[in-house]
Amino acid sequence: MPLLLLSRLGWRNLWRYRRRNLMLFTAIMVAVAGCVLISALIRGYQYDMMDDAIDNLTGNLKVLAPGYRADPSIARGFRVPPAFAPDVPPAELVGWTERVRVPAVVISERETRGVTLIGIDPAEERAISFLGSVAIRGDALAGPDDGRILLGRELARQLDTDVGRRIVVMTQGADGRNREAGFRVAGLYDAAGTAIEKAYAFTGIRPFQALLGTDAVTEISVRLRDDEFGPHADAELRKDLSGLEVLDWRTLEPQAAAMFQLADAAILIWFVVLLLALAFGLVNTLITAVLERVREFGMLRALGMRRGAIVAQVVIESVLIVLAGLAVGIAVGLALVAYFSAGIDLSRWAAGIELAGMRNKLVPHLMWHDVAAVGSLAVALGLFASAYPAWRAVRIEPLDALRR
């Protein structure tokens, strides 16, 4: 029987059992909307992980000298070829910078603390890392020649120092001997987590290099517009800078990378679970729906319609409901994602999330292939849940069916 005719029959039959189909539709809609929202939330969390790792001075890619990761001192620095720039198309490149990053001891009048002191070019830095978005009390560093120091707010509190005061920094120079110098505190930055504020201090890269007695850097960090471009950029960098390691954020921040991967599995699991929860009610309803129409099917078969055509009609009806529920469910899910697009404020439930170094806003991130996954799963469920009972119903002989 032609598909179009079956579809038309199916469509009209949907309206026969309005109440029941409406309930089916609602259940499917709720499940689908839930799946969409959950996938968006988990993806949001997942991409936050990635962004945090990248923001956290990692960048999408980093160039390091071999051995630096195990022993992060200036002795493991490298010289950058003059006029070097990463061979990445401007459309893909957000920015890049060179840094000198070494462990140091910061001594105030009252206290002593260990930090990681980073010599930076402030303008380049702002474009590619979290420094671009922090609030600063006092001054930001003026340029790569600024010899002052920028401290985290929490660190300054622990050191009992403030903007404009002097502190002493002790670190190991390129020759292996300790260097000591006084720095004036330019400003205090307020980052997303106190862990960062306690860990990092910043100063202009050139005077820092002078202090250390070298013109080497310890790292080059590259920020891309789309992480997907990473492997290309990686290849280019390796070509230009032989002898150095090129690492992506996944290698540098393996915990974040692990959580990133877990998210994919988590989403799939939740989809299956939610749709299973839906399945029980769906199957129940569809079985009842089909059994009710045994007489009708008997009549159709007596008239000469083939078994397969009846089954096809029933399946088409179910698929139509599923598609309707899917469409509206996705729309509702999208609406919810849009509603929460400013971010869900997590601090209400877990006060002090800042201490964990996590953002306290979860911004949902919808990916279309997740939506497609939900759609396929739902349609598959509808197909299976309706085909089986329909097949059972048409196996009865027409006369028996009519007599019921």
Add this chain to the structure above:
Amino acid sequence: MPSDAALLPAPRVRRATGIGLIGSIAWRNVWRNRQRTWLSIGGIAFAVMLILAARSAQISTMAAMLDNATRLLTGHVQVQNVAYADEPSLRHAVTDATAVARAVAAAPHVTAVAQRAIAFALVSVGDRSYGAEVFGIDAAAERSISSLPDMVVEGRWLSEPTDAVLGSLMARNLGAKVGDEVVVLGSGLDGGVAALSLTVAGIVETGTAELDRALIDVPLATFQDAFGLGDRAHVIVARVDDFMNVDAAVPGIERAVAPIASDLAVLSWRKLLPELVQTVELKGVTSGVMFALIAFLVTFSVFNTFMMTVFERTREFGMLLAIGMRGGGIVGMLQIEAAWLALLGAGLGVALATLLIGWLGRTGIPLGEVAGEMLRRYHMPDRVYPRIDAVALFGVPLLMLCATQLAALIPSLRVRALTPVAALRVGA
């Protein structure tokens, strides 16, 4: 209106309202359509089993993670000077540390106690120096408190007064090996220089880079001498018999130390590892939302099915109303039917969850594949042995019972609104 003679008053009827009557009919009604009933029970069982098992595994995993994390360094409970948490400086110490430690050891639930003195100092080997947090510890006591002594990868744990134990990355950065001389230079309590000349006795590796890079342990007595601390320490670390008893132990410890000093704070791991607390709470909230969604879907399925069932039996209800049953009686019967579904479903779900968790509890969930790198960072053990969470065991079925009762109420109340005539006419 014309009045007839002797209009008699309405008859009074002694009614049987017993559950027994309605209950037995309800039970039989549940099994009228086996397939439908089993599907409904299946759905409820699925939800209950999933939520119960997931929650139990989650709680067990979290507990294991927290236990591990606290084992490493912070311990279950710490006694500190009140000012130390905000400003961890040398002078914010616990005076009469030995007495305090003894008092803590005597408190209920406490199984082990150790003192630690902490200062920031410069650590040098040869001409290489690093800033580090130096811990003066009681080597023997630490064995019962911390897992650090088990993480020695080279050499041995502290035993001699001039021993020092370094973190693996610290040792590498300093180029230090077992047997090398290490000098610690810091600022003493009186403001003078505190200097220690020690020998590297062993190297530990925790797997957490931040710790391995900054860790150095020296004997407590040596430390106190060099820094002029006398009988002072910065934290008194206590271990409790069971991780779940920590919150109960804190008041006992507070009472024990109160007579000795008034400037002490008793902090449990919740305050010491706030980022872990937040992670746990957040995970609890997000999974709570997911579970709620599952429960809702299953309840909606039950509601759906119930609506269908009620609709199909409308004529039957009309008949019951006609022969004199009250609307409320029919509602009661339907609610009982729904309750049976919930009880059977929840019962099955609990049984399945218990089996699953019981089996997993013996073999353990291997986290290695799943967590990989996260093991180290989040202090997770290799395998987790989940236990059933008692609260969830009762809470989840109860929740499903209430949810299904509510779900059945809506169709039931529609029955209540029926008039016998309307009901009898349905489908005619």
Add this chain to the structure above:
Amino acid sequence: MSNVVVCRGLSRVYTSNAVPVHALQDVDFDVAEGDFVSLSGPSGSGKSTLLNLIGALDRPTAGRVTVDGVDLATLSDPQLADLRLTKIGFVFQAYNLVPVLSARENVEFIMQLQGIHASERRERALEILHALGIGELAERRPGELSGGQQQRVAVARAVVTRPALLLADEPSANLDSKTTETLLELLRRINLERGVTIVTATHDPIVIRYARRSVQLKDGRIVADARTAAANA
């Protein structure tokens, strides 16, 4: 002899559709105690409506119904339910019995609602089933009974509480003529032997033949009301 049922000026209008339906218009109707009355007429004549009003299943738009001396208008819904329980027995065209109860349990059910003790219930249920010739079907469920057997169980249930009135709405509609005869024979017996007043709405000529008074309705009014041949037999 008193009247079990007294109706005055009874009207019932249904307004559920756009056009109001005057199912019953200003009907006066009495039923004497112990009588066997049939209400007949084409569909839409109002016979079922009249039966429902007498049976306290529905309320009139206008007029008054008195059953066994009680003015139905004075009763609340729960009180109407009590009345139906104790004073009126029903037999419908179909769906008479609770599907999950056996024949005996169905008959006992109505006594359970009245709070009658278990031993008495059981005795009376079995007694009535035997008296109506279906004692051996006592433990069967409706699904295991034929249409005619189900109807007879329904009659048993309807009379076991000794009601003042037995109302039957199209009791033979689903039965063949032989089974109908058996059923009506049963009704006649309980009418004569136990003095149960019977009113039945029907279009089945067999049923009308067994009744002793035939009332015909058309368009909501009574158009004929006469004793039948059975009355004189």
